[in-house]
Amino acid sequence: MKAxxxxxxxxxxxxxxxxxxxxxxxxxxxxxxxxPALVLLAAQAMGYEGAQHHELAAVVEFIHTATLLHDDVVDxxxxxxxxxxxxxxxxxAASVLVGDFLYSRAFxxxxxxxxxxxxxxxxxxxxxxxxxxxLQLMNCHNAxxxxxxxxxxxxxxxxxxxxxxxxxxxxxGGADRDVEEGLARYGMHLGTAFQLIDDVLDxxxxxxxxxxxxxxxxxxxxxxxxxxxxxxxxxxxxxxxVRKAIEEGGRDSFAEVLAAVKATGALTAAREHAxxxxxxxxxxxxxxxxxxxxxxLIELSAFSVSRKS
Numbered sequence: 454m455k456a457x458x459x460x461x462x463x464x465x466x467x468x469x470x471x472x473x474x475x476x477x478x479x480x481x482x483x484x485x486x487x488x489p490a491l492v493l494l495a496a497q498a499m500g501y502e503g504a505q506h507h508e509l510a511a512v513v514e515f516i517h518t519a520t521l522l523h524d525d526v527v528d529x530x531x532x533x534x535x536x537x538x539x540x541x542x543x544x545x546a547a548s549v550l551v552g553d554f555l556y557s558r559a560f561x562x563x564x565x566x567x568x569x570x571x572x573x574x575x576x577x578x579x580x581x582x583x584x585x586x587x588l589q590l591m592n593c594h595n596a597x598x599x600x601x602x603x604x605x606x607x608x609x610x611x612x613x614x615x616x617x618x619x620x621x622x623x624x625x626g627g628a629d630r631d632v633e634e635g636l637a638r639y640g641m642h643l644g645t646a647f648q649l650i651d652d653v654l655d656x657x658x659x660x661x662x663x664x665x666x667x668x669x670x671x672x673x674x675x676x677x678x679x680x681x682x683x684x685x686x687x688x689x690x691x692x693x694x695v696r697k698a699i700e701e702g703g704r705d706s707f708a709e710v711l712a713a714v715k716a717t718g719a720l721t722a723a724r725e726h727a728x729x730x731x732x733x734x735x736x737x738x739x740x741x742x743x744x745x746x747x748x749x750l751i752e753l754s755a756f757s758v759s760r761k762s
Contacts, residue, residue: 456504457489460511464558471543475551479518479539487647487753488513491618492625494753495636498738498746499626505566506625513618515559516579520586520614522552527590528673532666570624578617585609594674596696600681604645612644619643635737639750642734647757649727652677654761656714671710674702678726680710682719691717727758 465476489510496506524530525538526545532538540548556579563575588606592598619640623633655670656679670677676684676699683695691713698706714720731754741747 454486454490454493456507457486457493457510457514460507461514464511464515464562467554471547472551472554475522475539475543475547476518476555478542479522479551480514482533482536486514487757488517488614488618490753491615491640491643491750492622494746494750495619495622496625497622498741498744498750499623499628499632501622501626503625506622508562508566509571509621509625510618512559512562512575513614513621515555515562516575516582517614519552519555519559520582522548522555523586527586528669530669568624571621574617574620574624578613581609581613585611585613589675592676594700594702595676596684596699598676598681600678600685603676603678603681607645607648608641611648612641615644615647616640632740635740638737639734639754642730642737643754643757646727646730646734646754649678649723649730650758650760652679653720653723653727655679656711657720668704668707668711671698671707672702672704674699678723679714679719682722683710683713683717686719687713687717724758731755731758 461480465473465480467473467476492510492513493506521533522539525533526540526548530538531541538548539551543551559575563572566572585606585608589610592602592606616637617640620633620637623636628636652670655667655677666672671680680695680699684692687695694706694709694713698710734754734757735751738747738750741750
C-alpha cells in the first residue's frame with residue numbers, strides 16, 4: 454500500500470494548482486483503501502510478481518475518489534470521514550471538475566498498462582457505476598422500491614468497483630476464466646456486504662467513528678435496506694412514518710424513524726443479509742490456492758460486516 458500511495462502522489466501532479474489542491478485534499482482524507490487492497494491481494498494470491506498491480510490499484514482508487522467528489526456534490530454533503538467535504542471547502546464547480554480530472558487521469562494510467570482486457574474491465578465498471586448513480590437518484594423519495602431493486606443500485610453503484618478490483622488482480626496474475634470469475638464474484642459480494650453495513654451504520658453508528666452525520670440517507674430521501682424492512686414488516690403506523698420520511702426527506706422525523714427501525718429488527722435483518730453476502734464472497738474464492746493473501750481476502754470479508762466505521 455505504501456507503493457500504491459507513492460503512485461497516487463506522483464500521478465496527482467498537475468500544473469493547475471487548484472487541481473492539485475482538491476485532489477490531494479480528498480486523497481489525503483484517508484479511507485480504508487479497500488478497493489486498491491483488493492487489486493493487490495487478488496494479484497498476489499495468483500502469484501503475480503510484477504509492479505503493475507500498484508498502478509492499477511491507484512487507478513481504482515482514483516475512480517473511487519472521483520465518484521466521491523461527484524457524490525458529495527449531488528448529495529449536498531458537508532462531512533466525509535470526519536472532515537469537510539471538498540465541495541464544502543472548494544465549492545461544487547471545483548469538486549465536479551477535479552472529479553473529471555481524476556477520471557481522465559485514471560484512463561491515462563490504464564492505457565499505460567497496455568492491456569485491452571484491463572481497459573475493458575475498467576471502462577465497463579466506470580460506465581456501470583455512473584448508471585448506478587443515476588438509478589440511486591431516480592429512487593430517491595421512492596418508498597415503493599423493493600429489496601431486489603435496491604440491491605441492483607448497490608451492485609451498480611458500489612459493488613461494481615469492488616468486482617472490477619478483484620478481477621483485475623486475477624487478470625494480472627494470469628488466472629484462468631473460472632478463477633477470474635470467482636474473484637469477480639468475491640468482489641461483488643464483498644462490495645454488497647460493505648454497502649449494507651454502511652446502511653446499518655447510518656442508523657446505529659457513532660458520528661465520531663463513521664465520520665458523517667447520522668441520518669444522512671434519510672435526509673436525502675434514500676430508501677435503504679433498513680427502511681425497506683420497516684415498510685415491509687412494520688406496523689401500519691411505523692410503515693406510514695417511514696414512508697412519509699422517505700417521500701419528504703429531511704431529518705425532522707429521524708427519532709421516530711430510528712425507533713421504528715430498532716423496534717422491527719431492521720438493523721439485525723440488514724446485518725444478516727450482509728453476513729450472507731460476505732459468506733458468498735468467501736465461497737467464491739474457495740478454489741484459490743492457500744496463501745497469506747487468500748487468508749487476508751477471507752479476513753477482509755469478515756471485516757466488511759464487523760466494522761463500526
